[in-house]
Structures are given as C-alpha cells and as structure tokens.
Amino acid sequence: MSVTVQALRQIPYFAELGADLLRDLAGQVRVRTYRTGEIILLEGEVCEGLYFVLTGRVKVFKLSSEGREQVLRILGPGRTFNDVPVFDGGSNPAGMAAIEESAVGFVPKEQIIALVEKEPTVAKAVIGVLASRLRALTLLIEDLSLRSVVARVAKVLLDYTRGYETLVEGGAGASAKLTQQQIAAMTGSVREVVQRALKVLERDGVIKLERAHVFIVDPKALERWSE
Secondary structure, X not given: OOOOHHHHOOOHHHOOOOHHHHHHHHHHOEEEEEOOOOEEEOOOOEXXXXXXXXXXXXXXXXXXXXXOEEEEEEEOOOOEEOHHHHHHOOEOXXXXXXXXXXXXXXXXXXXXXXXXXXXXXXXXXXXXXXXXXXXXXXXXXXXXXXXXXXXXXXXXXXXXXXXXXXXXXXXXXXXXXXXXXXXXXXXXXOHHHHHHHHHHHHHOOOEEEEOOEEEEOOHHHHHHHHO
C-alpha cells in the first residue's frame, strides 16, 4: 500500500511542503495495516521514527505493573504519534494500538530530523503540535484530579465526538461508538465505576446504552454534565 501526496497534506508537519518534496516523501513512507486491538509499538522500545494515521483510529496508552490501562490520546486520520522520542532521542514513552482496523504510515526519524532542519514550516508545525499536546496533558491531569467520574465520562464522550484537542485528535462524528472499557481507560477509572456513571447519564436522558456501546442523545445536556 502506498501513500498519496493528498494524504500527506493532511499531516500537520507536511501540510506546507511543496509538491516535489511531498512526492519524494511519499515514495519513502512505509504503510502497514493493523487489525482492531493489534499493537503498533510498545513503551520502552527504541524509537525508529514518526508514525501517522492514514485511516482508522489508534490509542496511545500507558500500562501499570498490574495491567491497568490509562489512555492518553485517541488519534484519527492525519494525526501523528510517537513524536517526542524522534526529537529527544529517548525510547517510546507509551504504547500504541489500533482500536479499529487502521492504516498507519511510518517515516524514519533521520528523515524527519532532516526535514525539520531544512524546512522552517515543518519546524513550526512540530512546535505547534507538541505545544498542543502539552496543553492537552495538562488538562488531562486536571480532569483526573479535580472532576467527578460522571463529569470525566461526560467530557470524554464530548471530546470523542467533537475531536477536541484534549484527549481525542481527529473527530469521530456524532455516531462514534466507545465501549465502556475504553471509557474507563480514558477516564482513569474501572469499568464498574464507569458503568454507574453512564447509568446516571442515561437516567437523565443524556445518552443511550446499547449492549457495550454508548450513544449520545442530548449533546447540550452532556456538556452541562461535563462542567
């Protein structure tokens, strides 16, 4: 599978590059498809390069020694991941896995660093992306520390459907589905507690629960619950 120039223009780092540079870059990108739940990379491994989502959706996560998962971000098409170790030389700071069938592009870190050194627009885009994610992680810490579980659940649902630059990058649309286990991993909670929070929202007519999935009925009410 190859990547098109049009697809590369959706990546913030490459959006302002000229057509010739993009064509050259497209020839160097490696593309791989992943099944739902398949691991893309593991925390602590040596960083080999920059990854970006072409189709589907992936999660960035941390695991405790007991196996408890905290989802840091969910990324949709056009979003990059594993950016930090490309530039600081460290190992992968988190794990990444597909949450639906996904196609992921890869560029070796040496090529990314060369682009940053030669192209000011790429360097500026890198600063913007990393600053946005630092802000998002600050907000995540605030949510985990200061919000109730019901408020955190409501906020995650809003972020997921709207594609806000907090936890989710790349809007999923109002019809997006999240499992209760995914919500628990995104809110720093456990499924049983999240289930009780969802029941509160369902009783208020904000959401509808159907099997293991959640559907938003009243976005405005959900926003009030998230505050």
